[in-house]
Amino acid sequence: MTVYKAPVEDVTFLLDDVFQIDRYNNLPGFSDASADVRAAILDEAAKFAEKVLHPLNHSGDQEGCTRHDDGRVTTPAGFKDAFRQMADGGWLGLSGPAEFGGQGLPVTLSQTVNEFMISANMAFSMYGGLTMGAMAALLVHGSDQQKATFVPNMMTGKWAGTMNLTEPQCGTDLGLMRTKAVKQADGTYKISGTKIFISGGEQDLTENIVHLVLARIEGAPAGIKGVSLFVVPKRKVNADGSSGEANGVSCGSIEHKMGIHGNSTCVLNFDNAVGTLVGEENKGMQAMFVMMNEARLGVGVQGLAQSEVAYQNAVAYAKERLQGRALTGAQAKDKPADPIIVHPDIRRTLMSIRAFNEAARALVVWTALKSDVAHRSDDAKERQAADDHMGLLTPVVKGMLTDVGFANTVAAQQVYGGHGYIQETGVEQFVRDARIAMIYEGANGIQALDLVGRKLPKDGGRAMTAFFSEVTAFAKENGASEEMKAFVAPLSASLQHLQQATMWLMQNALAKPDNAGAASTDYLHLFGLVALAYMWARMAKTAQDKLAQGGDQPYLKTKLVTGKFFVERMLPETALRLARIQAGAATMMELPAEAF
């Protein structure tokens, strides 16, 4: 009932033309991802997403997960078989290291594939997404033995992975954590406590589950500095590497959620479960932070992916639904009414979503590319610059893409009128599923605070200075061209707003930190708008160059019109964001809590 077609042409335009990733063939893995190989992979991924995952999306939502009395959890019909196909297709190891069974291809490529999977079936994609996240953490911080024990089995999807952070009394503030780890004579730890909101915490897809668990070692310092990371398999691992007897981990219940019903969100009870330390004692947060950038980028992709699939369905409905006549006179005279895509307000809705999606996709590719450079370059300076960029842009990608992505699913639903409110049409599921992405992996308010309080001032503002320089240089280089002016002039104006906001923070937030907190969400969106405008300017440049060389006329011209819509209609929001930031914190902090 819903439709989905993976945007392969758009991804190819970004990888091949806008970012020309062949220029990075000096980095490990990139030359293996030649244009042909990329095309073949995207084609396969598209097929898998469209034909295997998408048909299970609505049924998975309707059926949901079931916890049985013995603590087992059954995922929706079809998920087990699809997970097997995903694992066998090598999708979990696309950008994993070859020595552990991965294919070593760029994250730039695997993030585009992720978008397809998430658009097709967000709840399903999370089982694999968390497994990839857990692998990433083990690869950076695990011991050789931990890597050898767990990673190859996760890369093939024989085992899955989870992340266990949240407890009833602690979400954002992990310093309040209570789960305990007691060191044993053999160097292992016994973990006890309750973790909540554990995605994929129990399921019937894999023979074992590798839980990464934050806990406090007996006697550790209070607060966040006493938290350590452990790996705790659901079933203990035998000496020969196979899954053995049950460890002390059980699923106490599964949550009834607004959406992502196909993913089992568990309360996990750890009762003297045996685990081993990952990295150093009391350095658990550092180990988690490593993986957070990529996990947050992945959640940003969820916002984009739901916005994309919602857009596609709204377009299909708008072309098919006959209602009223165009304001300029009947268009489909042979029909009882015109398709609603003739109405400007419907156009406005569709163009807004589309203009966001295409730039958001570019932003994901750009940021993922920096991630690859940060991890794979042999030039320390290049690595540092890429890492700066990745750190700075990650909260923006996570916060902006999920806030606007969710709002876009709501806008797409609106196109359907009353039919959008009915479960059978499927569009309301996109709204419910997309909603979680604004919350988990650091609620968006936390992303905004991370940006303003940590990433912006870090190293004397080095990352932000580099961003300003890059955009300014692009504007200087391209501003003279008559064709590019329509993009460069608004980009420069919006950049000025961002610079003014940054200056305001420097002048007002040091003495009064509440001014930073009060500005944070607006600053994140202001930054996001400028970043998207920069993406549009780069895409426009590429499109104009390709048009001049006789490229695919309709595709490239549509791209330019869509970009123009963005700078005309959506980018003016930067002035509003600036005005709000400059209003400061005084009024919002004035009332005592009792007045609320």
Added chain:
Amino acid sequence: MTVYKAPVEDVTFLLDDVFQIDRYNNLPGFSDASADVRAAILDEAAKFAEKVLHPLNHSGDQEGCTRHDDGRVTTPAGFKDAFRQMADGGWLGLSGPAEFGGQGLPVTLSQTVNEFMISANMAFSMYGGLTMGAMAALLVHGSDQQKATFVPNMMTGKWAGTMNLTEPQCGTDLGLMRTKAVKQADGTYKISGTKIFISGGEQDLTENIVHLVLARIEGAPAGIKGVSLFVVPKRKVNADGSSGEANGVSCGSIEHKMGIHGNSTCVLNFDNAVGTLVGEENKGMQAMFVMMNEARLGVGVQGLAQSEVAYQNAVAYAKERLQGRALTGAQAKDKPADPIIVHPDIRRTLMSIRAFNEAARALVVWTALKSDVAHRSDDAKERQAADDHMGLLTPVVKGMLTDVGFANTVAAQQVYGGHGYIQETGVEQFVRDARIAMIYEGANGIQALDLVGRKLPKDGGRAMTAFFSEVTAFAKENGASEEMKAFVAPLSASLQHLQQATMWLMQNALAKPDNAGAASTDYLHLFGLVALAYMWARMAKTAQDKLAQGGDQPYLKTKLVTGKFFVERMLPETALRLARIQAGAATMMELPAEAF
């Protein structure tokens, strides 16, 4: 698990102080609603909403409605008893005419009571809301016999009412209607066809249901000009006025919806059901339009009401949830962490919702007051001015209050972090319930088009001119006061934006109607912002006057801070809306439909 406390103090401030409704004691019904009577009624309504309806909200959502094989529909446990209490309490007839058993009190009062009921339980409140809507239509357009037969039984809640407009192929475009009416020798009609999305179409609350049905009389002109309105009871009415045998109406199925699960949304099949004509043949739309203003105002109230209850719950959570420390240093040093209400981003969220709610409530009262004047004044000029106002503001109230009200439920949910995504905490229900209000009773895009295409140009722009004059006069009168400047200056600036936008429409939309369509939604929000700013200016004036007279200090000071937040942080959006409007339709209409 959720909380709700009816905002009686706020309503009293509006009725007694800001709008001083005692000034309208010359209108029928107003002198019966003296300050004491109002206080007693609001108090009773608050108790009923808080103690009877609110406890059934979450359970009603979880249980939903059930259709049995024989077509009967069961509402959630407790609804039947609560409906009886509501009916016996006289709440359905609060502003109904005394000759049919109503109390004849002002709509201004009954709309504030409606807000309480909807905050407490939106799905439940719709059964009564539609009954009141159907009564209103019968009272204006029904024959004496129809009124006598149906209205008294509806006023006491013995029978309920519904509205039957939508069919599978026609929602907004009612000209595509297919339901047929065939005239019988006795002057009645036999109605056949299928209606969808009929709220309360079948239920177990009342012994009969009075369906108002739009249908096309055999041989009527094509399109909207051939649509007539009929009254079709579920059970035929005996000569003695009691409910008799079944009429040919049955519930084919109930919809599975995103929210308002406690309200049965039915597919109704009419199979030679006997009905009588309401008003004139082929004038069905006119009969419906009469009731639309009030129905739309009521849906606007739904947006406000869900925003209010979501706000209250977010506040309770923010005061109780301990997480992190204030940026300015620990506040609750005796606790492991500070309540999250200390964080500026949480404050920003709560203040934004609150600053909207309080002004939206004022806007509802102001508009309802105009409705009372329009219906009850014996001065034709006063009636006309009030009717102008009501017509102009209705789409704004409906569109703005439901768009922003919904967004506010989402923002309130965000305060909860992951706990907001879990059904048990109850806040996600507000999001799902509020969503429908943007869609039904004319989707918000239609409201925007109604405003820009119909209400604005009507009678040479008379209504808008009056609005401009009133706000300008207020600004002139109060702009000199030092204390009022903070409100009047931004109000005047935003009014200028609205005037510029109106001018732009006059210059650009006549020749190119797509420019009106492209501007419509932004224009509605721009207008809404100015109207809310005007409400804030009036409330600020009243608060300052009362403070000067030694009124309740904390309440009035909080009011002024909240208003300041609105003009500082929220009102600057008018510039963005103007910029979007001035961008015109060209870019959004440029692409061929195939390019989407």
